[in-house]
Amino acid sequence: MSARILIRGMVLLIGAVWVAGACASPRIERWETPNGARVLFVHAPEIPMLDVRLVFDAGSARDGDKPGVTSFTNSLLEQGAGEWNAYQVAERLEGVGAQLEVGSLRDMAWVAVRTLTEPQALTTAQDTLSAVVAEPRFDPEDLSRERQAILAGLTEDEQSPGSVGRKQLYRLVFGDHPYASDPSGNRESVEAITREDIIKTHERLYVANNAVVAIVGDVSRSEAEAIADQVTRGLPAGQTPPPLPEVASLDKPVERRIAFPSTQSHLYMGQPGMKRGDPDYFPLYVGNHILGGSGLVSILSEEVREKRGLSYSVYSYFLPMRQNGIFQLGLQTKNDQAQQALQVVRETLQRFIDEGPDEQELVAAKQNITGGFPMRIASNSDIVQYLAVIGFYDLPLDYLDTFVDRVRAVTREQIRDAFRRRLDPGHMVFVQVGQITELASSDESLAGK
Amino acid sequence: MRNLLIGLILIGVIHPLYAGVVEHRLDNGMKVIVKQDKRAPIAVSQVWYKVGSSYEYGGITGISHVLEHMMFKGTEQRAPGEFSRIIAANGGEENAFTGQDYTAYYQTLASDRLEVAFELESDRMRNLRLLEDEFVKEVAVVMEERRMRTEDKPQALAYELFQSGAYQTSPYRQPIIGWMADLENLQAEDLRVWYRKWYAPNNATLVVVGDVDPQQVIELAERHFGALRAESIAFNNPTLEPPQRGVKRFTLKTPARQPYMIMGYKAPALTTDVSGWEPYALEMLTYILDGGSSARLASELIRGQELAVSLDTSYNAFSRLPGMLVFDAVPRPGVELGQIETAIREQLDRFKNELVKPDELERVRNQIVAAKVFQRDSVFYQAMLIGRLETVGLDWHLADEYVEHLKAVTAEQIREVARKYLVEDNLTVTVLEPLPMDGTIASQGAAEGGRHVR
Numbered sequence: 081m082s083a084r085i086l087i088r089g090m091v092l093l094i095g096a097v098w099v100a101g102a103c104a105s106p107r108i109e110r111w112e113t114p115n116g117a118r119v120l121f122v123h124a125p126e127i128p129m130l131d132v133r134l135v136f137d138a139g140s141a142r143d144g145d146k147p148g149v150t151s152f153t154n155s156l157l158e159q160g161a162g163e164w165n166a167y168q169v170a171e172r173l174e175g176v177g178a179q180l181e182v183g184s185l186r187d188m189a190w191v192a193v194r195t196l197t198e199p200q201a202l203t204t205a206q207d208t209l210s211a212v213v214a215e216p217r218f219d220p221e222d223l224s225r226e227r228q229a230i231l232a233g234l235t236e237d238e239q240s241p242g243s244v245g246r247k248q249l250y251r252l253v254f255g256d257h258p259y260a261s262d263p264s265g266n267r268e269s270v271e272a273i274t275r276e277d278i279i280k281t282h283e284r285l286y287v288a289n290n291a292v293v294a295i296v297g298d299v300s301r302s303e304a305e306a307i308a309d310q311v312t313r314g315l316p317a318g319q320t321p322p323p324l325p326e327v328a329s330l331d332k333p334v335e336r337r338i339a340f341p342s343t344q345s346h347l348y349m350g351q352p353g354m355k356r357g358d359p360d361y362f363p364l365y366v367g368n369h370i371l372g373g374s375g376l377v378s379i380l381s382e383e384v385r386e387k388r389g390l391s392y393s394v395y396s397y398f399l400p401m402r403q404n405g406i407f408q409l410g411l412q413t414k415n416d417q418a419q420q421a422l423q424v425v426r427e428t429l430q431r432f433i434d435e436g437p438d439e440q441e442l443v444a445a446k447q448n449i450t451g452g453f454p455m456r457i458a459s460n461s462d463i464v465q466y467l468a469v470i471g472f473y474d475l476p477l478d479y480l481d482t483f484v485d486r487v488r489a490v491t492r493e494q495i496r497d498a499f500r501r502r503l504d505p506g507h508m509v510f511v512q513v514g515q516i517t518e519l520a521s522s523d524e525s526l527a528g529k
Numbered sequence: 530m531r532n533l534l535i536g537l538i539l540i541g542v543i544h545p546l547y548a549g550v551v552e553h554r555l556d557n558g559m560k561v562i563v564k565q566d567k568r569a570p571i572a573v574s575q576v577w578y579k580v581g582s583s584y585e586y587g588g589i590t591g592i593s594h595v596l597e598h599m600m601f602k603g604t605e606q607r608a609p610g611e612f613s614r615i616i617a618a619n620g621g622e623e624n625a626f627t628g629q630d631y632t633a634y635y636q637t638l639a640s641d642r643l644e645v646a647f648e649l650e651s652d653r654m655r656n657l658r659l660l661e662d663e664f665v666k667e668v669a670v671v672m673e674e675r676r677m678r679t680e681d682k683p684q685a686l687a688y689e690l691f692q693s694g695a696y697q698t699s700p701y702r703q704p705i706i707g708w709m710a711d712l713e714n715l716q717a718e719d720l721r722v723w724y725r726k727w728y729a730p731n732n733a734t735l736v737v738v739g740d741v742d743p744q745q746v747i748e749l750a751e752r753h754f755g756a757l758r759a760e761s762i763a764f765n766n767p768t769l770e771p772p773q774r775g776v777k778r779f780t781l782k783t784p785a786r787q788p789y790m791i792m793g794y795k796a797p798a799l800t801t802d803v804s805g806w807e808p809y810a811l812e813m814l815t816y817i818l819d820g821g822s823s824a825r826l827a828s829e830l831i832r833g834q835e836l837a838v839s840l841d842t843s844y845n846a847f848s849r850l851p852g853m854l855v856f857d858a859v860p861r862p863g864v865e866l867g868q869i870e871t872a873i874r875e876q877l878d879r880f881k882n883e884l885v886k887p888d889e890l891e892r893v894r895n896q897i898v899a900a901k902v903f904q905r906d907s908v909f910y911q912a913m914l915i916g917r918l919e920t921v922g923l924d925w926h927l928a929d930e931y932v933e934h935l936k937a938v939t940a941e942q943i944r945e946v947a948r949k950y951l952v953e954d955n956l957t958v959t960v961l962e963p964l965p966m967d968g969t970i971a972s973q974g975a976a977e978g979g980r981h982v983r
Contacts, residue, residue: 085626085627085628085705086594086597086626086627086628086674086678086705086706087624087625087626088597088598088601088624088625088626126568126905127568127902127905127906128902129902129903129906158822166822166832167822167823167828167832169822170821170822170823170827170828171823171892173823174820174821174822174823174824174892174895174896175823175891175892175895176895176899177895177896177897177898177899177900178899179899179903194903195899196899196902201899225831225832225835228835228838228861228862229838229839229861231862232787232838232839232859232861232862233838235786235787235862236786236787236859238786238966239683239784239785239786239787239963239966240681240682241681340966341784341966341967342676342680342681343676343680343681344673344676344677344680344681374617375613376601376610376613377610377613377614377617382610385670386609386610386666387666388666389665389666389667389668389669389670389673390669390673391670391673392670392671392673392674392677393677412673412676412677413673414672414673414676444614444617444618447617447618447619447620448617448618448620448621449620450620451618451619451620451621451639451642452620452621452622453620454569454570454571454620454639455569455571455620455622455637455638455639457569458568458569458571458908459569459906459907459908460906461906461907
């Protein structure tokens with residue numbers, strides 16, 4: 081359904097969910113279940129509700145030679161488990177007002193439930209969650225229906241210039257690395273995935289040693305321990321999958337232009353960026369906040385939108401992942417302005433890499449990040465996602481407590497140095513999707529495939 | 530029986546969400562509503578104006594939304610963009626949104642910074658400059674927004690056609706973002722007139738939710754907004770939609786890959802309802818059909834008959850003017866849209882012929898009660914509900930009471946609204962027929978298209 085409300089600007093919060101600082105951060109408790117799942121818990125007694133989020137290292141980076149198999153597996157979990165079919169799983173949860181969410185990206189796959197803490201609701205929710213992660217049925221009829229839904233999703237992506245562009249960008253930035261392929265896979269692979277593939281994927285990845293359980297809500301520590309044991313009880317201990325390969329740097333610039341029947345051109349630039357726990361994390365995070373991560377007050381927004389009226393949305397971000405995730409910059413503008421917009425963002429990026437931020441920009445960014453910390457952990461849904469990230473990426477438990485100080489300590493020189501080392505404007509991937517009105521002379525497309 | 534028991538238990542644990550709300554009206558007519566929520570040391574401040582696309586008329590569609598953008602472009606005292614920079618430097622997050630029935634501005638801040646928001650909001654309520662060169666750039670941004678949200682999204686284009694075709698006279702026929710032709714003709718002077726007409730304290734509601742002392746907030750509001758001059762606000766009468774007399778059908782042909790269908794039945798809203806229950810019965814009917822994966826559409830049409838890969842239902846009882854109960858569907862490959870229409874109409878006939886079962890009603894009641902508890906996790910959402918109710922002409926007390934109204938709906942009432950409103954003469958259907966996506970837009974006929982350039 082189309083949006084019923086128009087928002088003035090898109091605010092990009094990627095990587096900011098767990099920005100944190102000196103102001104009272106929630107007290108995190110951490111332990112392991114008997115079968116080896118890592119548990120992170122925050123006691124939040126104000127509302128009689130509970131969030132439980134199970135996260136597995138089971139994203140598309142684990143697809144192997146069957147693109148889309150982890151996402152397919154994840155989406156089937158709720159469609160029948162243990163003694164219940166898809167309807168019964170849903171009816172049990174919805175009958176007590178509980179909400180279930182499954183999802184997967186490149187690093188993670190998750191299953192999350194939100195329920196009242198009233199005893200019958202709580203018991204029903206945790207029993208169902210337990211079956212969903214450990215005993216999914218993968219009935220052939222559910223498999224066939226879900227396959228059609230995934231294929232329809234891929235078809236829908238083909239009519240979106242943004243989706244076409246993002247998929248192309250990832251393929252070019254990551255090359256042979258598992259991060260290159262889209263989490264949904266592609267038509268050929270999804271059509272070929274068998275029930276056996278799904279069962280094996282589940283057996284290999286949905287195991288306790290590969291799981292993080294994040295719990296936030298109105299339960300005590302001992303109740304949380306019982307809940308964690310209960311929701312993971314059906315999981316074998318299993319093995320963690322092998323480390324992902326490192327992401328190779330790009331050795332040359334790549335440009336790709338895709339003709340598309342749209343009124344706008346979608347422009348993307350990208351390069352491998354940084355990982356979680358990266359030594360350059362803070363300079364890159366704060367620096368990008370200034371460059372293109374702070375919505376309408378960023379430098380990119382100022383240059384592209386505020387000064388020139390070229391685009392509704394323009395942004396840049398580093399997506400820190402297990403291995404180096406993407407650095408991405410993007411905008412959309414009407415086709416005949418594409419070259420002008422591209423020139424503006426290229427010059428802006430180059431200038432930022434050469435000169436870094438000025439003192440005033442750095443001060444403003446630090447004020448925004450540190451002053452905004454309380455909002456980022458204000459709700460249970462914020463906290464549970466943040467616990468999942470800390471647990472999944474093995475970040476230290478005092479990460480929050482030291483965050484503000486580490487942001488404050490970042491200097492202009494550190495930002496300039498980190499950007500110069502980590503981003504190379506001479507080796508960027510550039511993707512344009514739209515009606516191509518002018519071809520740049522450097523475009524490799526002139527030489528055909 | 531099991532579900533009934535849960536329902537009874539649940540009632541015991543629910544506290545009114547909006548207990549302890551303080552309401553105050555300033556002398557200039559501005560309404561201030563404050564709800565204390567001390568879970569986190571933050572506060573959200575929202576200013577809601579009674580103006581949106583349903584207040585517009587042909588020739589100036591989209592003006593409310595463009596004005597919303599211009600509200601960040603400088604006042605007598607502050608330069609363009611300064612508003613956003615001040616909020617950012619205070620650690621705040623801010624934005625604004627425009628709907629059919631409202632325009633709203635918000636800031637989320639550490640609660641001790643609330644005054645910063647009041648100072649800035651009160652300034653731009655009366656002192657906006659609307660500079661010509663800023664307007665020219667910003668209306669270009671809005672046209673890019675329209676291209677991104679609508680022109681290049683086949684389903685959004687279909688929805689726009691559906692709305693403009695289903696409503697004969699109601700201003701809900703106009704897109705919130707406005708028609709491109711109107712955006713192209715809009716002048717800064719049009720915005721000055723629109724701003725003077727609607728942006729005044731007596732047409733605004735200030736809602737604050739968070740870790741604040743309500744009395745202090747009211748004093749703060751007096752200090753910053755109290756001196757603003759009221760306007761004589763002249764509400765033009767919206768053209769009421771005449772009764773529909775027969776099914777309407779529209780087809781959109783556009784380059785796309787996926788067929789798509791929208792069906793809508795004209796339906797009443799609470800603002801004009803005289804029955805006291807019909808809109809609530811329609812809400813309950815919507816939940817029975819589409820309130821989760823165990824509801825009828827997911828169970829019987831997505832699973833079961835396997836006709837659609839996605840199928841959504843929406844109905845809004847809290848709109849300023851009567852709207853529609855709307856279905857939209859993406860068919861499973863190989864399924865004709867007509868089969869989905871038939872199946873949906875069979876589902877609606879079922880409501881007319883047989884009463885909803887008690888356990889279905891009970892499931893929905895439990896979902897609604899739980900969802901209301903979950904709402905407390907977000908100060909933003911709580912403020913949003915209060916602001917929206919006030920601004921469409923209802924009363925914020927409904928934020929507390931609507932759950933009870935929904936729970937009181939009977940199976941017979943659901944049957945009655947189905948028989949009364951979900952009838953063929955009241956129906957509009959819009960289908961998207963995909964044209965090939967060979968790289969060109971028909972209307973532009975670009976010469977270099979048709980080629981997949983790599």
